[in-house]
Amino acid sequence: MAYLHLPVMLKEVLEYLQAKPGQKFIDGTLGGAGYTLALATALGKKGKVLALDLDGLAIKNAQDLLAEKKISNVVLISDNFKNLSSVIAANFPPGTKFDGLVLDLGLSSAQLEDETRGFSFKGERPLEMAFGPESERSTSAIVNQYPLLELTRIFREYGEERHAYQIAKALVAARREKKITTTAELVAVIERVIPIRYRTKIHPATRIFQALRMETNGELDALTAVLSQTTSILKPGGRLVVISFHSGEDRIVKRFLKNSPDFQILTKKPLVPSLEETEKNPRARSAKLRAAAKMNNF
Numbered sequence: 001m002a003y004l005h006l007p008v009m010l011k012e013v014l015e016y017l018q019a020k021p022g023q024k025f026i027d028g029t030l031g032g033a034g035y036t037l038a039l040a041t042a043l044g045k046k047g048k049v050l051a052l053d054l055d056g057l058a059i060k061n062a063q064d065l066l067a068e069k070k071i072s073n074v075v076l077i078s079d080n081f082k083n084l085s086s087v088i089a090a091n092f093p094p095g096t097k098f099d100g101l102v103l104d105l106g107l108s109s110a111q112l113e114d115e116t117r118g119f120s121f122k123g124e125r126p127l128e129m130a131f132g133p134e135s136e137r138s139t140s141a142i143v144n145q146y147p148l149l150e151l152t153r154i155f156r157e158y159g160e161e162r163h164a165y166q167i168a169k170a171l172v173a174a175r176r177e178k179k180i181t182t183t184a185e186l187v188a189v190i191e192r193v194i195p196i197r198y199r200t201k202i203h204p205a206t207r208i209f210q211a212l213r214m215e216t217n218g219e220l221d222a223l224t225a226v227l228s229q230t231t232s233i234l235k236p237g238g239r240l241v242v243i244s245f246h247s248g249e250d251r252i253v254k255r256f257l258k259n260s261p262d263f264q265i266l267t268k269k270p271l272v273p274s275l276e277e278t279e280k281n282p283r284a285r286s287a288k289l290r291a292a293a294k295m296n297n298f
Contacts, residue, residue, distance in 0.1 A: 007034025008243055008284045009273055013102055016266060016291040017239045019043055023099040026233070027051040028081035028226060033062040035102050040071050049074045050088070050098070052081050054132030054217075078132065082225035084233060100239040101230060105223065105249050106287065107213070120209075124184035129213040139216045143186060144175050158220075158248065159211030167193050167208060183209075210246070223252050231262045236296040239266075245286050253290050263292040 007013070013035060019025055021044040027036045030053035039049045051074055053059055059078050066074055079087050081103065088096060129139045146154075148168050155164035170193045171180070180186055187205045194204035214220065230240055240263065244250040250270065257265050270288035278285045 006281045006284070007032065007038075008104060008106060008281070008287045009271065009277070009289050010034055010038060012271055012289055013241050013243070014038055014042070016241050016289075017100045017102060019047075019100065022046040024048045024050070024096070026084070026098050026101040028084065028101060028103045029053065029105065030055075030058050030062055030076070031104060031106075032058070033065055035104065036062065036074060037065065037069070037071070039102075040066075040074050043073060045073055047073055050077065050091070051075065052077050052079050052084070052087065054078065054080055054135075056132065080132075080222055082222040084226055085229045088233065097235040098233055098238060099235055100241070101234065102241045102243075103223075103226070104243045105219070106243065106245045106283070120183070124182050127181055127183055127186060129209070129216045131217050135217055137216050137218070139212050140181065142212060142215055143171060143180050148172050154211045154215045155208055157211075158214040158246070159207035160247065161207040161211065163194060214246070214248075220248055220252060223249055224256075227253070227256045231260070231294065234294045236294055238294045239291065240294070241289065241291045243287050243289050245288075250288050250290070257290065257292050262295055264295055266291040266293055 017025065017039070019039050019042040021042070023043055024047065025039045025043065027039065027049060030036055030051040033051070036049050036051045040047070043049065051062065053062075056078060059076055062074070062076055066072075066076075075091055077087050077091065088098075127140045127143060130137075142151075142154075151168035151171060152165045155161045155168055161167065167190055170189050171186075174180060174185075174189045180189070186208075190205045190208055234240065242253045244253060254270075257263055267290050270290050272289075273281075273284045273287050
């Protein structure tokens with residue numbers, strides 16, 4: 001399967017990272033390798049890009065692209081970016097610092113189209129939304145075992161779903177009759193709960209699938225963990241760029257930068273994609289970019 005994914009706000013990301021030949025950068029969310037390839041080109045043969053992703057499809061795709069383009073200055077690692085410090089320690093000399101880090105927290109088009117996993121509510125797929133085999137939770141277990149109030153919480157907090165309690169209650173009732181094993185079964189329960197008059201252009205399952213994916217992969221905890229490591233990972237003047245797609249993610253980044261004495265905020269307000277970009281890539285429409293530079297006195 002071809003790994004298709006357009007890097008969001010690539011031009012803006014590169015402008016804030018300010019990559020120069022010979023420097024070292026981290027792409028914490030490899031995806032379709034858009035940022036990694038652009039950085040590898042900007043850094044030249046003496047530079048280095050450390051690129052991480054939990055998804056084996058992303059790693060394999062990047063390996064093929066790097067071989068095709070004869071790029072040799074990229075280190076590909078299959079791991080969660082929450083483990084960034086230990087990844088660096090295992091693959092670089094002691095004391096290695098980096099000139100920049102980029103995190104794109106969105107789901108890739110390839111993951112949505114992967115019929116072996118349940119990221120998309122279209123079709124009938126296995127009820128599993130793990131980015132990789134190291135995931136601590138099973139989507140199926142969340143749907144079939146979480147108590148009513150815990151399901152309500154994640155649907156409300158991660159999905160920002162106004163009908164969170166009603167959907168959670170319906171799932172609990174449905175699983176008493178039969179274990180929910182496919183995305184189609186889950187969607188059918190959701191569609192029975194959401195009255196037609198409340199439906200918008202967004203499918204009623206969209207927010208629930210987002211919430212389940214975030215809970216399965218512990219995404220907010222991972223983001224908090226990696227941000228806490230940035231001070232020790234980046235050089236003085238090093239750049240941090242984060243692109244988020246969820247209000248909870250953006251709040252975590254905003255709060256971290258606001259409360260950290262180690263960083264100078266470069267984006268007073270988050271940047272959003274241009275109209276031209278969202279027309280070409282509708283999945284970019286909810287993206288928000290925040291950037292900061294590590295202070296020179298740390």
